[in-house]
Amino acid sequence: MRYVLGVDGGGSKVTCLLADETGQLRGYGRAGPVDTNYVKRPLAVEALRRALRAALEAGGLLGTPIEVLCISAPMDAAAVDEALDAVLVHRILEAVKGETARWAAHYWAEQYVGVIVDAGVGSAARGWTKEGQHAGAGGWGTLLGDEGSGYWIAMQAMRAVLRAHDGRDEDTLLTQLIFDHFGFRNAMDMVFRVSHGMIMVQDAAHLVGIGSDPGTEVAQGGTVVRKARSGDSFLSRHEIASLCPLVVNAAQQGDHAAQHILASAGRALGELAVAVIRRLYMALESFAVVPFGGVFKAGDPILLPFRETIAVVAPQAQIVLPRFEPVVGAVLLALDDIGVTIDWPVLESLEQSSVRFPGCRV
Numbered sequence: 001m002r003y004v005l006g007v008d009g010g011g012s013k014v015t016c017l018l019a020d021e022t023g024q025l026r027g028y029g030r031a032g033p034v035d036t037n038y039v040k041r042p043l044a045v046e047a048l049r050r051a052l053r054a055a056l057e058a059g060g061l062l063g064t065p066i067e068v069l070c071i072s073a074p075m076d077a078a079a080v081d082e083a084l085d086a087v088l089v090h091r092i093l094e095a096v097k098g099e100t101a102r103w104a105a106h107y108w109a110e111q112y113v114g115v116i117v118d119a120g121v122g123s124a125a126r127g128w129t130k131e132g133q134h135a136g137a138g139g140w141g142t143l144l145g146d147e148g149s150g151y152w153i154a155m156q157a158m159r160a161v162l163r164a165h166d167g168r169d170e171d172t173l174l175t176q177l178i179f180d181h182f183g184f185r186n187a188m189d190m191v192f193r194v195s196h197g198m199i200m201v202q203d204a205a206h207l208v209g210i211g212s213d214p215g216t217e218v219a220q221g222g223t224v225v226r227k228a229r230s231g232d233s234f235l236s237r238h239e240i241a242s243l244c245p246l247v248v249n250a251a252q253q254g255d256h257a258a259q260h261i262l263a264s265a266g267r268a269l270g271e272l273a274v275a276v277i278r279r280l281y282m283a284l285e286s287f288a289v290v291p292f293g294g295v296f297k298a299g300d301p302i303l304l305p306f307r308e309t310i311a312v313v314a315p316q317a318q319i320v321l322p323r324f325e326p327v328v329g330a331v332l333l334a335l336d337d338i339g340v341t342i343d344w345p346v347l348e349s350l351e352q353s354s355v356r357f358p359g360c361r362v
Helices: 040-059 075-086 099-106 150-166 174-182 189-194 238-239 243-251 256-279 294-298 300-313 324-337 345-355
Strands: 004-011 015-019 025-031 066-072 089-094 115-119 121-126 134-138 216-218 224-226 287-294
Touching: 004 040, 004 324, 015 040, 015 324, 025 040, 025 224, 025 256, 025 345, 040 300, 066 099, 089 324, 099 115, 099 189, 099 324, 115 256, 121 256, 134 150, 134 256, 150 189, 150 238, 150 243, 150 256, 150 294, 174 189, 174 243, 224 300, 243 256, 243 294, 256 294, 256 300, 287 300, 294 300, 324 345
Parallel strands: 004 066, 066 089, 115 287
Antiparallel strands: 004 015, 015 025, 115 121, 121 134, 216 224
């Protein structure tokens, strides 16, 4: 019996699936983020190592040679090799960005899968024509891009808190939800921990009502400098993105700021799909647009504006929700690479065995 591993990783987590050549899933592993653009390399390597080991241990195959490992993750080849450690892999297949998600959707979609939109901690879209042309949009990172992503939604929520504090907007439920989630003492504490201590406010009077903060010093001329103290913890990209479910919660309770943020996110994600559709001249065609990632789990507050934005440009495009996570696509790519025909028996075996590993199902 031959075995393969599929790996899909990003800014919030890495997942690993072990399968045999019949399509039977044998083991599943999950660990923290592996995007080395935002996570220190040793932490990313260790996360991948843990996910691989968990999958192999779950399948009782630790130490067994693996024919192919297919991976889609923002890590360099040396980092992947380091994470493999004692795992014997005959061949490593690096999947192009978005390809694992496409394969995870393709076999269960009634229509041709033309566009994939991924909205997790970051955001990006990728599209393919039936003739083999492809194009992408987004994925430009937190400073200049990632509109509609979990990180973007969280940052918009914290901006809404500051606008409410200033009186520029009405009060929002987001203030208490966010403060409770991270244990912020006040708005200054939030700004300080999000900006990693790089904060200087020019008008001390502006802080009236924020609350006393023994870590704040007022310099001559009214400049306020917040200095780091022992015990201060700054927030990482994926920790900030963890606020996304709180924004959904606030929106469900009727909070206008939260509702506006989610609607804007849905439109922004739709614009990613539209950009790809236009570049590939697919506007008049019929195809599936498949949304992946935790942001879409918000449901209609994201999906409705997402669908409406796409429909204006491509009225025949259908939004098709995925059944499986992209890591399943990585397994299918690995099976294909060793010469397995992806037919109904293989897909049925995969689907039936996936019940044991709910983490690979959407």
